[in-house]
Amino acid sequence: MNVSRTRLALLVGLAGALLLVLVIVSPMLLMSMPSFISDGRTSFDCTDDAQVEEVSDTATSDIPDDYLKLYKEYGKRIGVQWNILAAVGKRETDHGRSTLPGVRSGTNSAGAAGPMQFLISTWGGKARVPVETPFTGYASDGDGDGIGDVYNPADAILGAARMLKRNGAPENVRQALFVYNRAWWYVDQVEEIARKYAKSGDVKVPPQAEEECDEPLIEAAPTTVVAKILAYALAQRGKPYLWGGTGPDAFDCSGVIYAAYRSAGLQIPRTTFGQWPFGVRVLEGQEQPGDLVFFNAGPGTSANNPGHVGLVVSKGKMLEARCTLCGPIKVTSYSARGNRIGFTRPLQNPAVLDQLQKLQNPAL
Template identity: 85%
Template sequence: MKLSRARLALVIGLAGALLLVAVIVSPMLLISMPSFLSDGGASVDCADSTQVEEVSDSGTSDIPGEYLDLYKEYGQKIGVQWNILAAVGKRETDHGRSNLPGVKSGTNSAGAAGPMQFLISTWGGKARMPMSSTINGYASDGDGDGVGDVYNPADAILGAAKMLKRNGAPENVRQALFVYNRAWWYVDQVVEIARKYAKSGEVKVPPQATEECDDPLVEAAPSDIVAKILEFALAQRGKPYLWGGTGPDAFDCSGVIYAAYRAAGLSIPRTTFTQWPFGVKVLEGDEQPGDLVFFNAGPGTSAGSPGHVGLVVSKGKMLEARCRLCGPIKVTSYQARDNRVGFTRPLQNPAVLDQLKKLQNSSL
């Protein structure tokens, strides 16, 4: 089973305001995003990446203890592969050990600074930013001192994790690395280092991250009906958000879910406001693929009347059409959202149970 995918739309929203981090040794000039995102022929491990990858012997011997702890802590907190963070740190400044300009003070010839080599403009405009001020960039306070210091390893590594996350990691980690420094040779080098740092020798991505990993995700569905729902929903990734859209070319958050259930032969309410009371409530931790997860988001919404919904595709992950400026339909983490309201199971609604019986009888 091979699911279609509108891959080109993955780059929507990356143009224009994308932020560049330069490499110390060979800083790259800003170039336009290519019309496709090459994977360089790299293999993908479809194992779940929710657990921290074990460190290889070479990783333990090469990465300073302080840095290793930070890579692990912020990789897990933000939701990106720690060994990718570590590989960026190695490629950029040898984990802060480089004595080249811009690592410990000032900037290099490209204007990059700190152990993770942020452009000062990408960081927020100044090398040291009070976190109480409005920041347009990745300045972060990893050590809790109230200042985002580009030269501070804790701050810089946290900022790098956020940048990778925003641009596609952990699912589309190669895309995220390309945005970090726009050269595929750089991406290849970082991925190779990351593999050496992991005991498994792999860069693990969530099962739903790529087309190559969709088959095991769908096959793990709790029922044939849920498998049909997931198959349709995952095939819509990359399509644009459109308020009121129910396909086939664009969807809004509830529209893609409505269409996915319809593709499985089931009818559920069309809008988020009507989908919320329709399904049977499910306790957090008991949710499963095919369930819906709701958020207190959008104008005129509240905890009792959520305005945004996603489709659970695996533990901690959902497919969502978020907003027009948020990029295309994609798989994201719902565990990272603090405005989560709750979960429901439309398949347990009495009306849907009747529909399921009719579908079963018609197939006999």
């Protein structure tokens, strides 16, 4: 009886101690856990100093409230510096206040239109584009009406954020700005404006994003189809390489790409040797997410017969399943590889265009 009482007292004491530890430690655990977004999907909070930079008095007084809200919202959502976005808007049209041709209608002498001054050809071929249309360029739907309107500030600012992201921002923001308007004096001017808009007086460049931060890459995808391809491919990170593997537990280099395209309802060749001639060739510097990058690597391969392939996920970066000894599937840099052969775009193969058409119009 005394032994039982002793054991009971010991158990009660241990339970109390454990409860005390949880009360003390749990707030710290909660602070270190990933955040969760409201639609029920789990996602790491990828917000960093580049996106939460405080607004200076200059920015508050110079940027219209509705524009400032859009710059901050889409800067955070896509993963680029909001003050760089705002500086582009200032440099291009004074946040839409310019009365010059092309800001509210038509185009200017260079063919640019809207508050962020997109070339109509770059936007999607016309000023108002249904965003589900394949290959719409940077046409974006910021206000949820299904149309990418180059004159609509919400659409144009989202499109600009995607363009900057796709071309190197936030890490290589100068490169991204140079692609936006190919002049280094323009890059310098935009950066100077951005410094004035930030309370710190700086353009913060974050460290390389953590691998968990997929949402900005997917948001920056050129089309919803490419977003599906990227979402599937990025979800395979950490799985092992297996020669001939097409999942779901392991893949080889072409197998993970084949499976990613299949997840979007598209059929492409299974092997690297088949994928290389299948896609339309893309000039270096014009590649975009969803494209394939090929390498002269592996036995029996050559400059005309590449043996390794990766999936472009952002400028300079690819997802690849490299080899058994190279570790699991991961995102790596393709720009540093010396044996790179070239890029292709499977989505422009006529057979894939037919598949896309049938996906959009099942009755055909």
